[in-house]
Amino acid sequence: MSFEKGKMSGMSLRHPPETGTVMGSSVNIEIREVPRSDGVVILHFIGDLISDSVKQINECISGVIAKSKNYAIVDLSESNTISSAALGEFMGCRKRLVEKGGDLVFTGLKLEMRTKLNLMGATKIFRIHSDIRTAINAYKWDIERQPEKIHVSFPPYLKIVPPLRQLVSRIARQKGYGNRDSFRIETIVDEICNNAVEHGKSGPDEMIDLIVIIDPDKIEIDVRNMSDPEKIESLTAQLLPENSKHHKSKPDVKRGRGLTLIKMLSDELSVECTEQGTSVRVKKVREE
Amino acid sequence: MAKIDDTGNTKRGYTSRGIKFPYSVKVSFPGHLEYIPAIRKFIAELLQVSNFNSKFAYRSEIIVDEICNNAVTYGCRNENSTIELSNTIFEDRIEFDIQDQGGTREDLKRLKRAINTKIEETPDTTRQGGLGLEIVRTLSERLDVVIDEKNLTSVHVVRKREDERDESEAST
Numbered sequence: 001m002s003f004e005k006g007k008m009s010g011m012s013l014r015h016p017p018e019t020g021t022v023m024g025s026s027v028n029i030e031i032r033e034v035p036r037s038d039g040v041v042i043l044h045f046i047g048d049l050i051s052d053s054v055k056q057i058n059e060c061i062s063g064v065i066a067k068s069k070n071y072a073i074v075d076l077s078e079s080n081t082i083s084s085a086a087l088g089e090f091m092g093c094r095k096r097l098v099e100k101g102g103d104l105v106f107t108g109l110k111l112e113m114r115t116k117l118n119l120m121g122a123t124k125i126f127r128i129h130s131d132i133r134t135a136i137n138a139y140k141w142d143i144e145r146q147p148e149k150i151h152v153s154f155p156p157y158l159k160i161v162p163p164l165r166q167l168v169s170r171i172a173r174q175k176g177y178g179n180r181d182s183f184r185i186e187t188i189v190d191e192i193c194n195n196a197v198e199h200g201k202s203g204p205d206e207m208i209d210l211i212v213i214i215d216p217d218k219i220e221i222d223v224r225n226m227s228d229p230e231k232i233e234s235l236t237a238q239l240l241p242e243n244s245k246h247h248k249s250k251p252d253v254k255r256g257r258g259l260t261l262i263k264m265l266s267d268e269l270s271v272e273c274t275e276q277g278t279s280v281r282v283k284k285v286r287e288e
Numbered sequence: 289m290a291k292i293d294d295t296g297n298t299k300r301g302y303t304s305r306g307i308k309f310p311y312s313v314k315v316s317f318p319g320h321l322e323y324i325p326a327i328r329k330f331i332a333e334l335l336q337v338s339n340f341n342s343k344f345a346y347r348s349e350i351i352v353d354e355i356c357n358n359a360v361t362y363g364c365r366n367e368n369s370t371i372e373l374s375n376t377i378f379e380d381r382i383e384f385d386i387q388d389q390g391g392t393r394e395d396l397k398r399l400k401r402a403i404n405t406k407i408e409e410t411p412d413t414t415r416q417g418g419l420g421l422e423i424v425r426t427l428s429e430r431l432d433v434v435i436d437e438k439n440l441t442s443v444h445v446v447r448k449r450e451d452e453r454d455e456s457e458a459s460t
Binding site: 130133151155159163164 | 327
């Protein structure tokens with residue numbers, strides 16, 4: 001990962017540079033920008049954060065806000081001490097950044113300092129990331145709401161579907177989706193993948209593609225498979241609207257409820273079925 | 289569980305298709321550490337449905353964890369990097385291929401050092417890094433690392449089924 005980096009000294013604390021070093025009595029602050037992430041600034045604190053540093057922290061964050069940045073990554077990898085006064089100042093600064101739609105997060109904490117912050121209850125307020133890249137990823141997810149893509153290509157075997165549904169569900173939970181949403185996503189994946197296996201071409205080389213695009217507000221699931229000419233009629237028959245009514249009126253019918261279930265659980269469903277291939281796209285908006 | 293009739297169809301109507309070996313499952317995911325727990329569990333479950341025992345699945349899970357961690361930590365120079373993990377499952381083994389988009393020169397130096405050195409009889413406790421590949425080497429039959437001219441790194445790991453060995457160990 002590369003950052004635009006430069007060294008400056010003797011800068012006015014009132015207007016810290018976009019990239020450079022602010023020298024202070026107790027701590028030096030190295031300021032770095034992140035390419036392609038306009039709102040992010042990395043503040044690398046070198047030295048101990050004692051009560052004398054409060055003014056310096058405050059002015060640094062004021063400068064950050066003045067430069068229209070709203071996400072500060074505070075790198076404490078070269079700090080051994082953080083006083084309660086400095087921590088209080090960071091809380092105030094964080095509040096100002098949150099009001100601007102951003103955040104102030106910590107990274108590079110040594111184990112001892114992390115333990116202290118934990119004991120002080122600060123970990124309930126501040127998000128702590130293991131490294132700078134993880135913090136930038138969190139910015140892209142939380143603030144820029146950038147989607148992330150997972151692609152799984154698998155052969156048409158029904159036995160593979162349960163691990164797949166679990167995979168997508170676990171990813172959804174990991175990304176902050178609630179249990180209810182995750183379970184519904186799991187059910188959708190199960191139904192579409194089962195349909196793809198059942199109605200698609202069989203054989204280890206006839207791969208099915210599962211593409212999941214997830215962002216903080218919604219998840220899009222796209223399953224593509226090669227159509228089996230012998231089964232295409234049964235599939236297109238299921239897609240006809242009169243057939244879904246037929247299932248409702250005949251409760252003894254045991255098949256073909258998958259798509260109806262997906263419709264109930266999702267916000268958008270589209271099916272493209274041609275002789276070349278079938279693509280089922282589902283969009284599910286996050287509820288919790 | 290659905291019963292299978294004479295024609296090989298289940299009562300539910302699904303064709304009872306067993307898994308035919310070998311088969312491949314490819315996973316492409318963003319180069320973020322948070323995806324790794326879900327991926328490693330997925331591979332473990334995949335092995336279990338392919339009739340490998342839970343011990344084999346768990347040890348393979350550790351391999352996946354290590355190679356994915358290395359790929360994310362040393363092979364993702366920017367935030368939009370993706371990791372490609374290909375798993376080919378045979379009746380008697382699994383082969384992993386992982387590709388990343390290449391790290392910095394320093395990352396590659398560390399990686400090459402880790403590949404070429406084996407842990408000494410008296411391990412250096414101050415040593416940082418390189419242990420992941422050592423674990424992979426211990427748990428697998430084969431480990432190959434290829435770094436191409438564009439610094440793209442691919443790691444190939446082969447792990448063989450050890451059921452017979454397990455049974456003989458249990459009987460002794």
